[in-house]
Amino acid sequence: MRLSRLALLLVVGVCFTPMPALAQTFVFGAQGEPVQLDPAVITDGISSRITRQIFDGLVRYRGSTTEVEPALAEKWEVSRDGRVWTFQLRRNVKFHDDTPLDAAAVVWNFERWWKSGHAQHENQVKAGQTFEYWEAQFGGFDDKSVVTKVEAVGTHTLRITLKDPQAPFLANLAMFVFDIASPRAVETSGTEFGKRPVGTGAFKFVEWKPNQEVILEANPDYWGGKPKVKRVVVRNIKDNSQRLGALKAGEIHAMEGLNPDDVAVVKRDSSLQLLLRPTNTTGYIAFNYKVKEFQDKRVRHAFAHAINKKAIVDALYGGTGLVATQFQPPSLWGYNRELRDFEYSPAKAQELLRQAGFAQGLSDITGEDGKKEPLIFWYMSRSRPYFPNPKEIAEAMAADLAKVGIKVELQTAEWAVYLDKRKNGQLSLYMLGWTGDNGDPDNFLCYFFCQPGASREGFYANPALADVLLRAQKAVSQVERARLYRQAEQMLHDDVGRLFIANNQPPLAFSKRVKGYVPHPTGSEYFHTVEVQ
Amino acid sequence: MRRYAIQRSLTVIPVLLGVSVLVFGFIHLIPGDPALTMLGERATPEKVTEVRARLGLDRPIWQQYGIYIGRVVRGDLGVSIVRGDPVLADLLRRFPATVELATAAIVLAVALGIPIGVASAVWRNSIVDSLARLWALTGVSMPIFWLGLMLAWFFGVELRVLPTGFRLDTGTTFAPWTNFVILDATLQGNWPVLADALRHLVLPAAALATIPLAIIARMTRASMLEVLSREYIRTAEAKGLSQAAVVLRHALRNALLPVLTVVGLQVGHLLAGAILTETIFSWPGIGLWVYESIESRDYAIVQGASLFIAVIVVGVNLMTDLLYAAVDPRIKYD
Numbered sequence: 001m002r003l004s005r006l007a008l009l010l011v012v013g014v015c016f017t018p019m020p021a022l023a024q025t026f027v028f029g030a031q032g033e034p035v036q037l038d039p040a041v042i043t044d045g046i047s048s049r050i051t052r053q054i055f056d057g058l059v060r061y062r063g064s065t066t067e068v069e070p071a072l073a074e075k076w077e078v079s080r081d082g083r084v085w086t087f088q089l090r091r092n093v094k095f096h097d098d099t100p101l102d103a104a105a106v107v108w109n110f111e112r113w114w115k116s117g118h119a120q121h122e123n124q125v126k127a128g129q130t131f132e133y134w135e136a137q138f139g140g141f142d143d144k145s146v147v148t149k150v151e152a153v154g155t156h157t158l159r160i161t162l163k164d165p166q167a168p169f170l171a172n173l174a175m176f177v178f179d180i181a182s183p184r185a186v187e188t189s190g191t192e193f194g195k196r197p198v199g200t201g202a203f204k205f206v207e208w209k210p211n212q213e214v215i216l217e218a219n220p221d222y223w224g225g226k227p228k229v230k231r232v233v234v235r236n237i238k239d240n241s242q243r244l245g246a247l248k249a250g251e252i253h254a255m256e257g258l259n260p261d262d263v264a265v266v267k268r269d270s271s272l273q274l275l276l277r278p279t280n281t282t283g284y285i286a287f288n289y290k291v292k293e294f295q296d297k298r299v300r301h302a303f304a305h306a307i308n309k310k311a312i313v314d315a316l317y318g319g320t321g322l323v324a325t326q327f328q329p330p331s332l333w334g335y336n337r338e339l340r341d342f343e344y345s346p347a348k349a350q351e352l353l354r355q356a357g358f359a360q361g362l363s364d365i366t367g368e369d370g371k372k373e374p375l376i377f378w379y380m381s382r383s384r385p386y387f388p389n390p391k392e393i394a395e396a397m398a399a400d401l402a403k404v405g406i407k408v409e410l411q412t413a414e415w416a417v418y419l420d421k422r423k424n425g426q427l428s429l430y431m432l433g434w435t436g437d438n439g440d441p442d443n444f445l446c447y448f449f450c451q452p453g454a455s456r457e458g459f460y461a462n463p464a465l466a467d468v469l470l471r472a473q474k475a476v477s478q479v480e481r482a483r484l485y486r487q488a489e490q491m492l493h494d495d496v497g498r499l500f501i502a503n504n505q506p507p508l509a510f511s512k513r514v515k516g517y518v519p520h521p522t523g524s525e526y527f528h529t530v531e532v533q
Numbered sequence: 534m535r536r537y538a539i540q541r542s543l544t545v546i547p548v549l550l551g552v553s554v555l556v557f558g559f560i561h562l563i564p565g566d567p568a569l570t571m572l573g574e575r576a577t578p579e580k581v582t583e584v585r586a587r588l589g590l591d592r593p594i595w596q597q598y599g600i601y602i603g604r605v606v607r608g609d610l611g612v613s614i615v616r617g618d619p620v621l622a623d624l625l626r627r628f629p630a631t632v633e634l635a636t637a638a639i640v641l642a643v644a645l646g647i648p649i650g651v652a653s654a655v656w657r658n659s660i661v662d663s664l665a666r667l668w669a670l671t672g673v674s675m676p677i678f679w680l681g682l683m684l685a686w687f688f689g690v691e692l693r694v695l696p697t698g699f700r701l702d703t704g705t706t707f708a709p710w711t712n713f714v715i716l717d718a719t720l721q722g723n724w725p726v727l728a729d730a731l732r733h734l735v736l737p738a739a740a741l742a743t744i745p746l747a748i749i750a751r752m753t754r755a756s757m758l759e760v761l762s763r764e765y766i767r768t769a770e771a772k773g774l775s776q777a778a779v780v781l782r783h784a785l786r787n788a789l790l791p792v793l794t795v796v797g798l799q800v801g802h803l804l805a806g807a808i809l810t811e812t813i814f815s816w817p818g819i820g821l822w823v824y825e826s827i828e829s830r831d832y833a834i835v836q837g838a839s840l841f842i843a844v845i846v847v848g849v850n851l852m853t854d855l856l857y858a859a860v861d862p863r864i865k866y867d
Contacts, residue, residue, distance in 0.1 A: 027703055033825055035615055127617045128587055130580075191617070211627065211817035211825070212699060233703050237815045238824065241682055245697045248690045416569045423569075 024230035026514070026530050029243045029255035033211055033236050036194030038186075039179045040113055041129040045523045048176040050214050050234055052524045054096075055179030055199030058087055058106070058158075059170055064278050064518050066331065066439020068170045072101060072180060072200065073158075082165030082476040089156040093223050095182035096204045103152030108183040110150040110160070116141045120186050127191045133177040137168075137438070165476050168440035175438050176524050202227045202528035211236060218528075227528035228516065247272065247509055253532055254510045254517065260318030260388050266509045273512050276320055276505035279329040280521035282444070283386030283433035285397070285499040288458040291428050292366040298356040300496035304342040305349035306404045312396050313502050316389050320507045324500040326489040327434075327444050331521050333478070334441030334485030339493055349404040361405030365428060377401075377408035378430035382415045385504050386433030393501075394431060425455035431501075439521060441485040442473050449492070460498070465491050541854055545847055552843040556836050557601050561594065588614065588832075610837035615829050620837035624819060629712035630700060631818030634810070635803045637738035642745035643796060647789075649746075650753020654761060655780055665750060672747030677806050681740040681813035688736060698815035700733050701726065737814040741806050745799040752795045756788040790861055797853025801846040 034047035039055055042048060058073040073087040093101040112120045113134040121131065131141070139146040149161040162169070172178065185198035197205050202224060203216035213235045218227040235252055237243040243255045244262055248269065258266065266274045285303070287294040294300060313321040325341040328334055353362065364372045379394030380387060387393055391412070398408050408429065413421065421427050437443050446469050452461035465488055472484035492498065508519055516529040568584035585591050589600065604611065610620035653665040689697030700714055701707060707726045709717040715734070718727040760766065761784050769779045804820075811820035819838055826834035 025704060032828070128612075128614070129617065130583075132580075209817070210623070211821050212815070213703065215704075231704070235699070235703065235815070237698060238812050238821065239682075242685060242698060242813055242815070245682075245685050245690045249693055249697050251689075251697060251703070420569050 024532075025233055026229045026231070026254070026527060026532050027233045027235060027252040028527070029237050029246055029252040030234050031236075031240075031243070031257040032238060034208075034214065034234075037197040037205065037208070037214075038181070038194035039176050039197075040109075040131055040134070040181065041124055041194070042177070043132055048524045050216070051179060051197065051199075052176050052201070053203040053216055053232060053527050054197050054201045054205055055176075055181065056201050057174055057176070057179045058089075059174045061174050061439065061520060061522070064520055066171065066280075066333070066436075066521060068174050071174075072106075076170075078476075082167075083162045085160045085162070085169065086153070087158040087160070089158060090223055091156055093200050094221065095185070095198055095200050096219065097182050097185050097198045099182055099184045101180065101200050102155050103158045104155075105183050106158050106180055107150050107152050109180050110147070112186070113178070114138070114141060114145055114147055114150070120190070123191050129191070133175065133437075137172040137175070137177075138166075165474055167473060167475055167478075167481055168438065168442050171438045171440040175522075202526065203232055206231075222528065224528065228531040229527070232527050244509065247511065250511070253514050254508065256506065256508050256523075258318075258507045258509055260316070260320070262509075263318035263320060263507050266507075271512055273510045273514075275508045275510060275517065275519050277508065277519040277523060278331040278521040279322055279503040279505045280331060280439070280523075281384075281386040281433060281435040281506075282324050282327055282329055282503050283384075283393075283431065283501050284324075284327070285501060286427075286430055286432065286458050287460070287498070288425060288428045288430075289460050290368050290425065290458075293356075293358075293362060294365075294429075296356050297496060298352045299358070299362070300499075301342070302349040302352040302356070302404065303401070303406070304496055304499055305345045305352065306406065307397050307400045307499065307501070308344045309501055310344065312393055316392050316396065317502065317504060318388070318507070320505045322503040322505065324503045326493060326500055327448070327498070328441050328485065328489065329436070329503045329521075332436070332439060332441050332444070334445075334472075334482050334489075336486040336489040338486070339489060341493075342496075346400075346404045353405060358405070361407060363407035375406070375408050376411045376428055378418065378421075378427045379410060379412050380415070380431055381412045381418060384433060385435060385506050386502065387431060388504065390431060397501075423456045425459055427458070430458075436521065441481070442469070445469050445485065445488055446473060449488075449497075462491070462495060462497060465495075465497075537858060538855055541851060545851055548847055549844065552847070553602060553605065553840060554598070556839045556843070557598050559836075559839075605840065610840070611833040613826075613831055614833050615826075615831045620834055623822070623834070624838060624841055626712060627817060627819045627822050629818075630714075630816060631804070631807050631811070631820060633713055633715060634734070634737055634741060634816055634818060635800070635807060637734055638741035638803055639745065639796065639799065641738055641742040642749050642799070645742075646746045646749030647753050647792065649750040650792075651757055651780065651785060653750065653754040654757030655776075657758065662754075665754070669747040669750045669754075672743045673751075675743055677740055677744065677809045678813060680743055681737070681810055684736045684740055685813065695736055696733050697736075698733075698813070700817060701729055702733075705729060737810050737816050740813070741803060741810045744806065745796075745803065748795060748799065749792060752792050753788065756791045757784060760784045760788045790857065793857060793860065794853060797849055797856075800849040804842050804845065 030046050030049065032046050034050055035042055035044055036047060037051050037054065039048065039051040042051065056071045058071060059068045060071040061067065062069040072090055072093065074090045076085060076087045078085050089101065089103060089106065095101060112118050113131050115121060135141065146163050146166050147160060148163050151159050153159050179199060181193070182198040186193045189196050195208060202219055202222045204219050206215040206217050208214045213233050216232040218230050220226055237246055240257050240259045243257065244265070246252045247255050263274065266272045287300060289295060309323045313323050325339050326336055353359065363375055365375045366372055377394060377398060380390040383390060394410055398410055401408055412418070422430060422432065434444060448457055449462065450466050450469050452463045452466050453459050468484050468488045468491065472481045472488065475481045475484065510517060513533045515531045515533065517525065518529065519525060568581045568588065568590065589597055608621060610624070612619050613623065649665050653662045656662055685697040688695040696702070705726060707718070707723065711717055714730045715727065718730055766779060766784055769783045807818060807820035808824055810816065811818050812824045815821065823835060823838045
C-alpha cells in the first residue's frame with residue numbers, strides 16, 4: 001500500500017514539476033550541431049550563428065542590409081588607386097580574456113588566415129581544417145593572395161595593402177569568417193580553440209554540451225552597449241516539426257528551419273510571430289549548351305515563356321517565395337529593377353518552338369555526337385532554401401512545359417552524384433541555385449559566368465558577359481559597379497542564358513515575447529538587441 | 534556446458550569480421566564521391582583531390598581495409614571528418630544517454646509486456662485478451678517516428694505536462710560524474726535534477742518501448758498458452774493448487790524462456806529505434822549523433838558507431854544464449 005502511494009506521488013511529481021522561468025535567457029532552436037566555434041575555419045550557418053555573438057569583425061553589415069558599417073574599426077580610408085586601406089580601431093576594447101584589442105592583434109589574425117606557415121594556420125591544416133573563405137575571397141594563401149601587406153602603423157591603426165584593387169573588400173571583411181579572435185586564446189588552445197572561443201563580442205562563451213546546447217552569457221563591457229538578455233542558449237533540435245513543437249510549448253523562444261507547410265501554422269498561432277530573412281538565394285534552371293537544340297535561342301526563349309513561375313512560387317513556397325527575374329536577389333545593390341521579365345505565355349512559347357522547327361513539340365535532344373536521346377530534366381534530391389520542395393517544383397515545371405509540347409523525363413540522382421554530373425557537364429537540363437555569402441553581386445555572378453565555357457556551367461560561353469563581370473570586380477566606385485552588374489543581368493536575360501525561377505525568404509518563427517530580432521540575408525544575426533518580455 | 538560456451542563464443546569472430554567488411558564497404562557502396570558529397574555546391578577540383586587524399590580514398594581498396602582493420606583492433610576508430618575529434622571518445626561519452634533510454638524502455642516493455650501477455654493467455658478470448666491483442670498489433674505496426682511526434686505534441690504542446698525533448702531543462706546546472714544522469718543525480722542526492730531527468734525520460738522511453746512491449750506481450754501470450762495446455766499443468770490443477778500458484782509458479786517460469794530470447798533480440802531493435810527516438814526527442818545519445826553524422830556525411834562516425842552497435846548486439850545475443858543454457862538446466866548442448 002505504502003509503496004503504491006509512493007509510486008503515485010512520484011508519477012504526479014514527475015508530471016507536474018513546474019517549468020523554470022526563462023525571463024533573462026533567450027533560447028534559440030537551431031537545426032543541428034555547430035561544427036566548431038572558430039570563425040576562421042567554419043563555413044556553415046549553424047556554427048556562424050553562434051560565433052557572431054562571441055566575435056566582432058573590423059566592419060559589419062548594417063541592420064538587415066548588406067551595406068557595411070563600422071564595428072571594431074571606427075573608421076577607414078582607402079587610397080586613390082584602391083590598393084591601400086587604413087583602419088582606425090576602436091579604443092578600450094578588450095577580448096573576453098582581458099587582453100586588449102589593438103592593431104597588433106588584428107595583424108596577428110590576418111597573418112594566421114593568410115600565411116600557410118603560421119603556426120596556428122599549419123596546425124589547423126594538419127588537423128584537416130581549411131581556411132576556405134580566406135582562399136575564396138582573397139585569392140589564396142601567401143603570394144597568391146590579393147593581400148600583400150598587413151601592418152600596425154600605430155597602436156590602433158592598421159594598414160592593409162592589396163596587389164590589385166578589390167571592390168568587394170569591405171563586404172568580404174564583414175563576413176563572419178573574418179571576425180577577430182584573441183591571439184592569446186588561439187595560441188593557448190591551438191586546434192581546440194573552436195571548443196573554447198574567445199572574442200570581443202556581446203556574449204562570452206560558457207559551455208557547449210555536445211548534441212544538446214551551447215550556452216553564452218552577456219558581456220557587460222560590450223563596446224556596443226550591454227546586451228538585453230543575460231544568457232543565450234542555442235539548442236539543437238534536429239526535427240523541424242519537433243522544433244516547432246518546442247516553440248509552441250514555450251521551451252524555446254525562436255527557431256529557424258520551418259517546413260513550408262508550417263508557415264501557415266505559425267501565422268495562425270496568436271502566441272507566435274513570423275519573420276522573414278531578406279532573400280539572398282536564387283533557384284534556376286540551366287541548359288547544357290552541348291545540346292544542339294539548346295543552342296537555338298528561340299528554344300530557350302520558349303522555355304522562358306512556358307514556365308509559370310508565379311504559380312509555382314504561390315503554391316510551393318509557403319508564402320515566403322518571390323518570383324526571380326534575374327540571378328541577383330532583390331536585396332543586392334547590383335539588382336536591375338528596370339529588367340522586364342518574359343511573361344508567362346504558352347502561346348508565345350509554342351510560336352517560338354514552331355519558328356525553331358519544333359512545331360510537333362520537343363521530346364528528344366541531339367547530343368554532340370549527333371545521337372538522339374530523350375530530354376531528361378534533372379531535379380535535386382535535396383531540399384535547399386532556393387528550392388524547398390525540389391521534386392514538386394520540378395513536376396510543376398514539367399507540366400508547364402508539357403502544355404507547350406516540350407516533353408521531359410524527370411530524373412534525379414543522389415546529391416553527390418548530382419553535383420558530380422553537373423560539374424562534368426553531364427546534365428542536359430537541370431535545377432540548382434545559389435545562396436550569397438557576403439552581399440556582393442560578384443559573389444553571385446562571377447562564380448558562374450567569369451569562365452566562359454566551363455563544364456560545371458553547362459558549357460555556357462558568353463565572353464562579353466565575362467568581360468563586364470571582370471571589369472566590375474576591379475572597379476572601385478560602387479556606382480560604376482552597380483551599373484556594370486545591371487548591364488550584366490540584362491545581357492544574361494537577353495541571351496536567355498539561364499532561367500531564374502524563384503528567390504526565397506527563409507522564414508523564422510518566434511514567440512511574441514521576443515522583440516528586437518533583425519533577420520539578415522546572410523543568416524548570421526546578432527542577439528544583443530534581442531529582448532525577451 | 535563449458536564446451537558449448539567456448540564454441541558459441543568462437544562463432545562471434547567470423548560474425549564480427551563480416552560486420553567489419555560490411556561497415557567498411559558501405560562507404561564505397563554509396564553512389565557518388567564521398568569527398569564531393571561533403572564539399573557540396575562549392576567544391577573545387579583541388580579541394581576534392583585534397584579531401585580524397587585525407588580520407589585515404591585514393592589508395593587501393595584492400596589497402597584501405599587493411600589499414601582500417603589494423604586501427605580498429607588497436608581501439609582506434611579514427612577521427613570525425615567534420616570535427617576532427619576521436620570517434621571512440623565521443624562514442625563513449627554519448628553512450629550512457631542511450632543506455633539510460635534503452636534500459637528505461639526495456640524495463641517498461643518487460644514490466645508491462647509480461648503481465649499483459651499472461652493476462653491475455655489466462656483469460657483467453659475474453660475482452661482483456663482482445664484489447665491486449667489489438668494493442669499489441671497496433672504497437673508492432675506503429676512507426677516510432679510518428680508515435681514520438683504524437684506523444685510530444687499531446688503531452689508537451691497541448692497538455693504541457695512533460696517536456697518535448699532533451700535530457701534536462703535549459704539552464705540546469707548539473708555536473709554528472711558518469712553521464713548516466715539518473716544514476717549520478719541519485720548518487721549525488723540531487724532530487725530536483727533527478728525529477729527533471731525522469732520527466733524528460735518518460736516520453737522517449739514510452740515511444741521506444743512500444744514495439745518491444747507489443748512483441749513481448751505477444752510472445753508471452755503464445756508461450757503461456759502452450760505451457761498451459763501441458764499435462765503437468767492439469768496435474769497441478771488437479772492437486773488443487775490455486776490458479777495464481779499454477780499460473781505464476783508452474784506455467785510462467787517455463788513460459789518465460791522463449792520470452793527471454795526475444796528480450797535479448799530486442800536490444801538490437803532498441804538501438805536501431807534509438808536513432809529515430811533520440812532524433813525526435815533531441816536525446817543526446819549515439820542515435821542522434823549517428824543521425825546527424827549521416828546527414829553531414831561524417832563517414833568516420835557512421836562507420837565507428839555502426840561497428841560499435843554491431844559489437845553490442847552480437848555481445849548481447851551471445852550473453853542471452855549463454856544465459857538460456859544456464860537458466861534451463863534441461864537444455865543440453867553437445
